[in-house]
Amino acid sequence: MVTEERTTLLEPRPLPNFVETKFIREIVDRALAYAAAGFPIHFRGASGTGKTTLALHVASKLGRPVVMIHGDEEFTTSDLVGGEYGYRLRKVIDNFIHSVLKTEEEMTRRWVDNRLTVACKYGFTLLYDEFTRSRPEANNILLSVLQEKMLDLPAAREGDSYLKVDPNFCAIFTSNPEEYAGVYRSQDALRDRMVTLDLDHFDEETEVAITEVKSGLPRKDAEKIVRIVRGLRESGACEYAPTVRGCLMIGKTLKVLNGWVDANNNIFRQLCVDILASETSRVGSKTQASKVKEVVNNLIDQHC
Numbered sequence: 001m002v003t004e005e006r007t008t009l010l011e012p013r014p015l016p017n018f019v020e021t022k023f024i025r026e027i028v029d030r031a032l033a034y035a036a037a038g039f040p041i042h043f044r045g046a047s048g049t050g051k052t053t054l055a056l057h058v059a060s061k062l063g064r065p066v067v068m069i070h071g072d073e074e075f076t077t078s079d080l081v082g083g084e085y086g087y088r089l090r091k092v093i094d095n096f097i098h099s100v101l102k103t104e105e106e107m108t109r110r111w112v113d114n115r116l117t118v119a120c121k122y123g124f125t126l127l128y129d130e131f132t133r134s135r136p137e138a139n140n141i142l143l144s145v146l147q148e149k150m151l152d153l154p155a156a157r158e159g160d161s162y163l164k165v166d167p168n169f170c171a172i173f174t175s176n177p178e179e180y181a182g183v184y185r186s187q188d189a190l191r192d193r194m195v196t197l198d199l200d201h202f203d204e205e206t207e208v209a210i211t212e213v214k215s216g217l218p219r220k221d222a223e224k225i226v227r228i229v230r231g232l233r234e235s236g237a238c239e240y241a242p243t244v245r246g247c248l249m250i251g252k253t254l255k256v257l258n259g260w261v262d263a264n265n266n267i268f269r270q271l272c273v274d275i276l277a278s279e280t281s282r283v284g285s286k287t288q289a290s291k292v293k294e295v296v297n298n299l300i301d302q303h304c
Contacts, residue, residue, distance in 0.1 A: 013060055049199040225251055229246050
């Protein structure tokens with residue numbers, strides 16, 4: 001049996017335009033300390049709180065090649081460990097004596113290691129994004145990897161039944177809260193093996209810095225956009241609190257349209273209403289959306 005690998009690796013390098021304020025630096029330093037102590041890291045938070053970006057940044061700080069997995073309901077254990085994919089055909093033709101033709105064929109299943117196996121074998125960093133979107137039974141294989149540092153291998157993969165995890169192996173997980181649609185509750189045994197860092201909204205300084213850098217708008221415009229978004233978040237008028245993602249969507253679109261932040265600019269006002277009503281009203285209630293639009297318009301008049 002020939003074992004092959006078909007994993008694409010990410011090169012660990014600093015993310016372009018990554019904003020690292022004191023608020024962000026404290027989270028990153030904590031995560032790196034846990035990783036240095038040998039513990040898996042778990043960033044948990046609502047959509048838009050920067051989980052994946054932080055995970056990639058921490059992975060780049062670790063300096064090892066990164067293997068990335070995105071959680072999926074259809075995942076099985078073989079999608080993590082590996083499986084038999086296709087066949088390998090070996091054919092030998094012996095015509096040494098011209099009057100005699102001898103043919104020998106051999107066909108075997110071809111085993112391919114998947115991403116978890118590759119990361120464990122070579123000591124790469126595993127970044128499992130939205131791991132709770134995979135079924136819990138698919139993630140059971142991680143229990144022995146994180147605790148005993150051993151990977152159980154299927155019998156179909158010839159060789160040892162267990163793979164000793166390389167000492168340089170590190171795992172970083174991200175997940176949404178369990179009340180999100182499409183999210184499974186993870187096993188208690190799996191959560192106990194990792195250090196969970198719950199991410200909430202950034203502080204105002206960080207949101208302003210992110211909006212300024214990512215959108216390319218002047219700082220004073222970024223500050224006004226952030227105040228509007230934070231004001232809506234604190235108003236209690238929306239079903240889902242707006243995140244810094246709303247700031248970026250407003251800022252980037254305004255930049256593309258060569259617009260400016262001003263209460264008298266109808267383009268800016270309409271962008272804020274469209275984006276923030278969309279981000280915070282996900283049930284499809286017109287009444288809820290109308291309430292959000294009213295609050296947004298009042299905040300624009302107040303801050304711009």
